[in-house]
Amino acid sequence: MRHLLITGGCGFIGVNLIRYLLSPKSGFTGVIINIDKLTYASQPHALVEMPTDRYHFIQGDISDLRLVEQILQEYSIDTICHLAAESHVDRSINAPSAFMQSNVMGTFTILEAIRQNNPHIYLHHVSTDEVFGSLHEDEPAFTEQSPYHPNNPYSASKASSDHLVWAYRHTYGLPITMSHATNNYGAYQHQEKFIPRMLAGLLQRKSLPLYGDGSHLRDWLHVEDHVRAIWCILQMGKIGESYNIGANNPYSNKDLLHLLCQIVANQQTVPVEDLYALITPVADRLGHDYRYAIDAKKIEVDLGWRAQINFQQGITNYVRWFIETYPH
Ligand SMILES: NC(=O)c1ccc[n+]([C@@H]2O[C@H](COP(=O)([O-])OP(=O)(O)OC[C@H]3O[C@@H](n4cnc5c(N)ncnc54)[C@H](O)[C@@H]3O)[C@@H](O)[C@H]2O)c1
Known part of the structure; x- marks a missing residue:
């Protein structure tokens, strides 16, 4: 893996991924090309210190087939990590x-650019994990x-984009993996998100507006x-496989808000x-899903990955x- 194209690399997860990959602890030695449209959600300031010999940014829309094709050719891309959405x-x-437009047609465009x-x-x-819908209290976590x-x-x-990806795997044999993660928290998340x-x-x-009775579990x-x-x-992912990613930290919105207070x-x-009095x-929310939960056994057993950050510690450090950085 020498020339990695990351789509949506200026978003919350993208900037964390790029910062991690370009840090010595990852062991990644290649070059990253980041295509991002820079929507309101993007956090490009988080990437200003990336090394210019290993990081290239292109402002653009993944739905632009010509642009995506040009990037694949110009940078001899061998791997794509598709986050833009x-x-x-x-x-x-x-x-x-x-x-x-971005999630369905954008993914379709990436797949077509690869295929062609x-x-x-x-x-x-x-x-x-939201593609799997909502769980009741006692149902087992999503596998x-x-x-x-x-x-x-x-x-x-997102489900539509997943189906397109599997269809291109099945029909054209493209080398593909997929992952489904639970709700993320951490640095550089846009302020429209709950935490x-x-x-x-x-x-x-x-x-502090709390939806309904605050019992929804994430x-x-x-x-x-x-x-x-x-x-x-x-x-190490096996081509054609999907991996669920979660850390088993269930909190109702209300309990989490109390913890933040x-x-x-x-x-x-x-x-x-x-602070409680502000709640x-x-x-x-219309059609609010009650509960999401992920069973991450497969990635733990097959690939040896395991969540390392204790929730209480992680959320305290994030707060x-x-x-310290507010207002961002
Ligand atoms: N945040 C979570 O908790 C979470 C959990 C599981 C999966 N995901 C998935 O991870 C991916 C990244 O999520 P995030 O939280 O970083 O999102 P985000 O909204 O913070 O960032 C998305 C990035 O994509 C870019 N983008 C959007 N449309 C684009 C387009 N048409 N062309 C190019 N760039 C475009 C935006 O400018 C932004 O920088 C998404 O696919 C999301 O569905 C997120």
Whole structure:
């Protein structure tokens, strides 16, 4: 793997992946080319210090076939890690069109560019546990065999892109792997997402809107554990296989918000009750999935990856980073 194209490399997971790969601890020795459209969600400031001999940035849209083909040829791309997507469920409910364009047509364009130019390029497609839909309290966590059951425009667009990727594997034999991860947290996440949005509200002592009764359960994964898992798959993943990535940290939104209040109260030495008082229940999200949970046994057993970051430690360190760098 010498010439790695990362799509959406200026997003939350992308910047963490690029920073990790270009650090000595990863062992990656090749060159990274990052194509990103620079939407509102992007965090290009996180990449300003990347070494110019090993990192090239191209501002562009993955739906532009000519541009993608030109990049594959000009940089002799041998591997693609495909992250680019519209990623916020609330936006997908209010304005789904961009999700279909970037997530479905964008993935289609990447696949076509590979098929038409060099069908030996290895593609890793980064997907989400949300394609499997919603679990009840007592149901077992999603495995790689769980059926698809997307419930909102975001997860439907990601499920569509997954289906396209599998179809190109089956029909044209393209060398492909895929992964489905749970909710990520960590540095450089856009402030529209739950944890940074609540932290920004806490620092400004503004009201903290909590959907419904706050009982919805999410399974939290530190973004640095996620990017190590992606790197593990890029090196050792078996072609044609899918891997679930999770750390088994289930929290209801309400419990997580209480925890954030406690950490901020500790770090700013203010009474936690003052922060709890900011929590404001609001009307539930349309079609809100109740629970996501990932069974990560396959990647643990087959590839030897395991989440390393303890949730309490990881979230406390993230809150500290957020306070130090706020406003970003
Ligand atoms: N964040 C999570 O918790 C999570 C969990 C599981 C899977 N994922 C998946 O990981 C991937 C990355 O997620 P993220 O949280 O970093 O998202 P993000 O919204 O933070 O970043 C997405 C990046 O993609 C870029 N982009 C969007 N459309 C583009 C297009 N048409 N052409 C080029 N670039 C485009 C944006 O400019 C942005 O920099 C997504 O595919 C998402 O579905 C995310």
